[in-house]
Amino acid sequence: MRTIIEPFRIKVVEPIRMTTRDERECFVASADYNLFGLHSDDVLIDLLTDSGTSAMSAAQQAALIGGDESYAGSPSFFRFEAAVKSLFPFKHILPTHQGRAAEAILFSVLGGSHRQVPSNTHFDTTRANIEATGAEAVDLVIEEGHDPDNLHPFKGNMDTAKLERFLANAGDAVPCVMMTVTNNAGGGQPVSLANIRETAALAHKYGKPFIIDGCRFAENAYFIKLREPGQEGRHVEAIVRDMFAVADGMTMSAKKDAFANIGGWLALNDDHLAQSVRERLILTEGFPTYGGLAGRDLDAIAQGLKEIVDEDYLAYRIRTASYIAERLEKLGVPTVKPSGGHAIFINAKKFLPHIPPLEYPGQALAVAMYIEGGIRSCEIGTVMFGRHPDGSEHPAPMELVRMALPRRVYTQSHADYIVEVFETIAKNKDKLTGMRITWEPERMRHFSAKFEPIS
Numbered sequence: 001m002r003t004i005i006e007p008f009r010i011k012v013v014e015p016i017r018m019t020t021r022d023e024r025e026c027f028v029a030s031a032d033y034n035l036f037g038l039h040s041d042d043v044l045i046d047l048l049t050d051s052g053t054s055a056m057s058a059a060q061q062a063a064l065i066g067g068d069e070s071y072a073g074s075p076s077f078f079r080f081e082a083a084v085k086s087l088f089p090f091k092h093i094l095p096t097h098q099g100r101a102a103e104a105i106l107f108s109v110l111g112g113s114h115r116q117v118p119s120n121t122h123f124d125t126t127r128a129n130i131e132a133t134g135a136e137a138v139d140l141v142i143e144e145g146h147d148p149d150n151l152h153p154f155k156g157n158m159d160t161a162k163l164e165r166f167l168a169n170a171g172d173a174v175p176c177v178m179m180t181v182t183n184n185a186g187g188g189q190p191v192s193l194a195n196i197r198e199t200a201a202l203a204h205k206y207g208k209p210f211i212i213d214g215c216r217f218a219e220n221a222y223f224i225k226l227r228e229p230g231q232e233g234r235h236v237e238a239i240v241r242d243m244f245a246v247a248d249g250m251t252m253s254a255k256k257d258a259f260a261n262i263g264g265w266l267a268l269n270d271d272h273l274a275q276s277v278r279e280r281l282i283l284t285e286g287f288p289t290y291g292g293l294a295g296r297d298l299d300a301i302a303q304g305l306k307e308i309v310d311e312d313y314l315a316y317r318i319r320t321a322s323y324i325a326e327r328l329e330k331l332g333v334p335t336v337k338p339s340g341g342h343a344i345f346i347n348a349k350k351f352l353p354h355i356p357p358l359e360y361p362g363q364a365l366a367v368a369m370y371i372e373g374g375i376r377s378c379e380i381g382t383v384m385f386g387r388h389p390d391g392s393e394h395p396a397p398m399e400l401v402r403m404a405l406p407r408r409v410y411t412q413s414h415a416d417y418i419v420e421v422f423e424t425i426a427k428n429k430d431k432l433t434g435m436r437i438t439w440e441p442e443r444m445r446h447f448s449a450k451f452e453p454i455s
């Protein structure tokens with residue numbers, strides 16, 4: 001059959017409150033044209049993030065009831081630890097309340113001024129946690145990863161030639177080598193198993209631990225199965241184990257590929273490093289058998305990890321993104337190719353060439369998507385990256401709008417609706433105007449900046 005059906009039935013529903021175009025014009029104006037300022041019940045299709053927005057399964061809901069809330073030594077922790085270790089065979093598993101907490105704890109020990117941490121592309125919380133310690137976060141993704149139209153199957157790959165030069169020059173300044181799978185900040189693009197192994201071998205050649213940011217590990221493993229020669233006959237679980245077998249640790253947000261609404265972990269093999277971070281964990285997150293989470297959350301993660309490696313789910317997941325991207329391309333809406341796992345990234349620079357980067361074409365498009373169809377997305381362009389610490393403003397390398405897909409939440413008719421909204425936008429796109437910022441905070445302006453349309 002050509003139709004890939006949602007591999008689940010719906011047992012509990014959450015109503016969407018319908019709104020009119022006129023109402024949405026008022027809502028977005030009173031949010032100062034910043035979509036983070038909307039009340040989420042004024043949104044019809046919420047594609048702001050795939051983080052913490054997944055639908056839980058019946059088995060996960062049942063696991064919540066079985067959660068044990070003991071402060072220390074809870075059976076929920078041991079179920080969580082066993083589920084994590086069955087996919088990621090690291091020695092020490094430290095739960096945290098979300099992914100950035102794992103990053104903060106890790107870099108409180110590994111960071112510091114004059115240190116440099118290479119990765120394919122650091123996600124912004126990883127970068128911020130590294131920089132907060134005075135260290136530098138360095139991105140070394142392959143050249144193809146910067147080109148939205150390049151069809152390379154693994155555009156998240158590390159440029160290993162650059163990494164080798166970097167390690168040879170930077171020497172003792174490098175505390176570890178990192179790798180983000182899939183590469184969220186680079187368009188949700190996967191990394192090949194061969195590249196993971198090569199990167200690990202280079203890190204080890206220079207005596208550095210190799211740490212994977214594994215947020216979307218299952219999607220990455222499924223892309224390896226689909227696209228990497230020799231991997232097609234293997235089960236995703238086996239590929240996951242291979243990806244992590246060469247690593248010395250991982251950071252994880254369970255809000256992505258563990259189907260949880262909250263949670264994360266830091267995993268490590270090194271006893272000494274684990275002891276240092278455990279002390280930090282107790283200080284900021286909690287006792288090491290709950291790490292900032294309720295027992296019920298640990299149980300939801302344990303069950304979610306069993307479900308995320310289901311290949312029927314992953315086929316539906318990856319196909320949803322490519323289905324929307326293909327239909328948008330047919331309408332003349334350019335997207336980052338090939339489509340990634342968790343999101344569709346629209347190339348707003350190419351779609352709206354009449355809006356200059358400093359009038360924020362991505363923001364203009366995101367606002368139009370909300371007004372036209374109640375769709376909430378996220379600008380990833382000059383609004384997010386254009387303001388520099390010295391106060392200057394420069395266009396970002398790409399002007400993207402990310403439509404992130406919550407897991408198991410929306411159906412094919414929601415996907416068709418999204419495409420239909422773009423039909424209207426594409427017809428009238430020449431009438432869209434840019435935006436002006438009327439107020440912005442000193443840091444992370446995309447969350448709270450105020451805008452007005454340029455008339």
Ligand code: F0G
Pocket residue numbers: 048049050051098099100101123125126180184185213215252253254255263264404
């Ligand atoms: N690493 C990656 C690759 C991420 O995508 C995220 C979060 C984190 C780390 C941090 O995890 O949110 O649990 O603290 N990404 C979300 C997003 C926020 O919308 O892409 P967290």
